[in-house]
Every structure is written in C-alpha cells, then in structure tokens.
Amino acid sequence: MTNGRRNWLQRFLRQGKTTIPVVRLHGVIAAEQRQGRLNIATVNPLLERAFAIKSAPAVAIIVNSPGGSPVQSRLIGKRIRDLADQHGKPVLVFVEDAAASGGYFIAIAGDEIIVDPSSIVGSIGVIMAGFGFVGALDKLGIERRVHTAGNNKSTLDPFLPEKQSDIDRIKQFELDIHQVFIDAVKSRRGSKLKAPDEQLFTGEWWTGSRGVELGLVDALGDIHEVLQTRYGKDLNLKIIAPKRPFFGIPRLGFSAQTFATDVSATLEDRALWARLGL
Numbered sequence: 001m002t003n004g005r006r007n008w009l010q011r012f013l014r015q016g017k018t019t020i021p022v023v024r025l026h027g028v029i030a031a032e033q034r035q036g037r038l039n040i041a042t043v044n045p046l047l048e049r050a051f052a053i054k055s056a057p058a059v060a061i062i063v064n065s066p067g068g069s070p071v072q073s074r075l076i077g078k079r080i081r082d083l084a085d086q087h088g089k090p091v092l093v094f095v096e097d098a099a100a101s102g103g104y105f106i107a108i109a110g111d112e113i114i115v116d117p118s119s120i121v122g123s124i125g126v127i128m129a130g131f132g133f134v135g136a137l138d139k140l141g142i143e144r145r146v147h148t149a150g151n152n153k154s155t156l157d158p159f160l161p162e163k164q165s166d167i168d169r170i171k172q173f174e175l176d177i178h179q180v181f182i183d184a185v186k187s188r189r190g191s192k193l194k195a196p197d198e199q200l201f202t203g204e205w206w207t208g209s210r211g212v213e214l215g216l217v218d219a220l221g222d223i224h225e226v227l228q229t230r231y232g233k234d235l236n237l238k239i240i241a242p243k244r245p246f247f248g249i250p251r252l253g254f255s256a257q258t259f260a261t262d263v264s265a266t267l268e269d270r271a272l273w274a275r276l277g278l
Contacts, residue, residue, distance in 0.1 A: 017236040020227055021050035022060045024239070028269045029068030029076070029102040036269065038065060038106075040075040042242070050240045051083040057231060058090045060223060061110060066272040067101025067123065070177050074184065080109035094223045095119045098276055100205050104216070105181060108188040113217040114226055115208030120276050121216050124181055125203025126174040133158045189215060205276065 023046045027036045050059050061080065067073070084091045093099075093110030100123035107113050107121070115121060137144050137159060148154055155166045182201050186193070193200060194215035211217040219226075227235055 017234050018231045019053060019056050019236045019238050020058060020060050020231065021053050021056050021238045021240050022062065022223070023047060023050050024062045024064075024241075025076075025106060026062070026064040026096075028272050029065055029072045029106075031069055031072055037068075038076065039069070039072045040079060043076050044079055046240045046242065047079055047083055051087045051089060053238070056089065056238075058092055059084070060092050060094060060227065060237070061106075062094050062096060062223065063099045063103055063107045064096040065100070065103030065106065066098050066276050067103050067105075068272065070102060070105070070126065070181065073102030073105035074180070077106045077109035077184070080106070084109075084111070092226065094221075094226070095121060095208065095217070098273075100276055101125070105184060107217075108185055112219070114219050114221045114223075115211060115217045116222065117207065117209045117220055119208035119211070120205050121208060121211040122200075122214075123203055123205040123276075124178075124185060124201045126178045126181070127203070128170060128174060131158050132162070134161050185216075192218070 023043075025038055025043060027038050029038045031039050033039070033041065050056075080091060090112075091110045093107045093113045095107060095113065095115040096119065098120040099107040099113070099115075100120050104121055104123065113121075144159055146154060146157070152166070152169070154160060155169070178201070182197070185200075192215040194213065200214065200216070206214065206216070208217060208220060212220060223237070227237070
C-alpha cells in the first residue's frame with residue numbers, strides 16, 4: 001500500500017473520533033540543545049502543532065521531569081498558557097513519575113493536573129550546589145592565577161574560601177527566584193491550595209495522593225481513563241512528536257571533548273532524577 005493510500009485509510013478510520021493532541025514532556029529542563037532536554041526552543045514547536053488542531057476539544061500534556069532551569073520552566077509554562085488562551089482550549093496535565101521543581105512549574109500551567117498515586121510532585125524551592133577544593137592545589141604544588149575586574153567576579157570559585165558576603169548574596173539570589181516560583185503557584189492554583197505556605201514552599205516533595213490532599217494537584221488517574229470518561233471511548237490520541245529532518249547526517253568519528261560533554265550531561269541528569277529516588 002502506498003503512503004498516500006495508507007494516510008487516506010487512516011483518516012477514513014478516524015472519522016467520527018474525537019482527536020486529543022498529546023505532548024509528552026520528558027527529561028531535565030535546561031537551555032542546552034541536546035536530546036533528552038526540555039527547553040522553550042524544543043518544546044514550543046510541539047505546543048504550536050498541538051494547539052493548531054482546531055477540532056480538538058482539549059490539549060493533553062504528559063509531564064515527567066525532575067526539574068532544572070527555572071527560566072526555561074517558566075518560559076514553557078507561560079507558552080502553554082498563552083496558546084491555551086489564544087485558542088480557547090483547556091489543558092489537562094498528566095504526571096507520570098515526577099513533576100518536581102521545574103517540572104511542577106510546567107505542570108501548573110494546566111487547567112487540571114492529574115497524577116498517579118505514586119507520582120512525585122512539589123519540590124517548590126531553589127538549590128545551588130558545588131564543591132570546595134580550598135588547599136587542594138597547594139598540596140599538589142600547583143599555582144593558580146586568577147585576575148578579575150569587579151569585587152564579586154570570583155563568587156563560587158571552588159578554590160577560594162567562602163566569604164559570608166558571597167553566601168548572603170547567593171541566598172538573596174535564591175530567594176528572589178523562589179518568590180517567582182511561589183507567586184506562579186499561587187496565581188495558578190489559588191484557592192485550591194489546602195496548606196500554609198510554611199508547608200508547601202519548603203522544597204519538600206510528596207506523592208501524588210498527598211499532593212491531592214494539599215491541593216497541589218487535582219485528581220488521581222491516567223490519561224486514557226480520564227480522557228475516555230470525559231470525551232468518550234471513541235478517541236484518537238494524537239501524539240505530537242518532534243519532526244525528523246528529511247535528510248539526516250549521522251555524526252561520524254569520535255571526539256574526546258564531545259564524549260566528555262555527553263558523560264557530564266548524563267551524570268548531571270542522573271543526579272537530578274536520583275535526588276527523587278528515581
């Protein structure tokens with residue numbers, strides 16, 4: 001059967017079915033353009049294609065992310081809301097393993113958040129971490145030379161002792177970002193929240209079941225059950241996946257730098273998942 005006939009047959013068989021576009025957002029949130037990373041550049045084309053399906057009564061988004069960049073998280077969430085308002089379509093978010101930290105920031109863009117009882121949700125906080133190697137170079141007999149213009153340019157230098165002024169400045173930096181996160185949650189969840197700020201915004205995460213009790217999410221369920229209950233069993237869940245280039249040139253050869261970068265990124269991603277026990 002030719003591709004043309006196959007596509008026509010698929011369209012014919014789907015006549016009368018309700019189409020729900022499904023966008024799957026899986027991975028760590030980071031600006032870096034690489035496979036397995038979520039950012040506005042890679043996610044926006046998928047969202048635009050999903051919302052462009054005029055016959056769809058709603059858009060479903062599957063979130064499975066331990067978090068990452070606060071900027072990219074906010075940009076993705078804002079884009080979801082902008083498109084939802086522009087097209088007048090409700091957004092149903094379904095959480096799989098986790099919608100934590102930046103993953104939860106994206107999830108609150110939905111009109112409803114549906115989770116598995118064992119999903120991980122929340123982690124509404126900000127973290128910055130590193131290592132200190134003070135004295136290590138001396139023991140190795142290595143002299144390090146650093147020249148800066150600006151008193152605070154060497155903040156977080158792992159080879160220098162921490163200064164209280166740097167710690168205070170970093171803490172304020174974190175508090176500013178944390179407040180953006182808190183304001184977004186309150187704006188989207190509003191009266192649905194059922195616990196005080198001192199409990200919700202500590203960076204703690206909870207199971208999906210507990211998240212329902214706290215008002216962080218709306219209900220327990222899965223994408224097939226919920227959508228069939230609301231829109232009928234005769235559904236066409238249209239997965240909106242990234243388009244593959246017609247001409248793809250495989251990467252040939254071996255680069256030590258590329259290999260090191262890939263390993264570093266993989267370890268970073270695993271660390272974010274591992275802090276949730278996943």
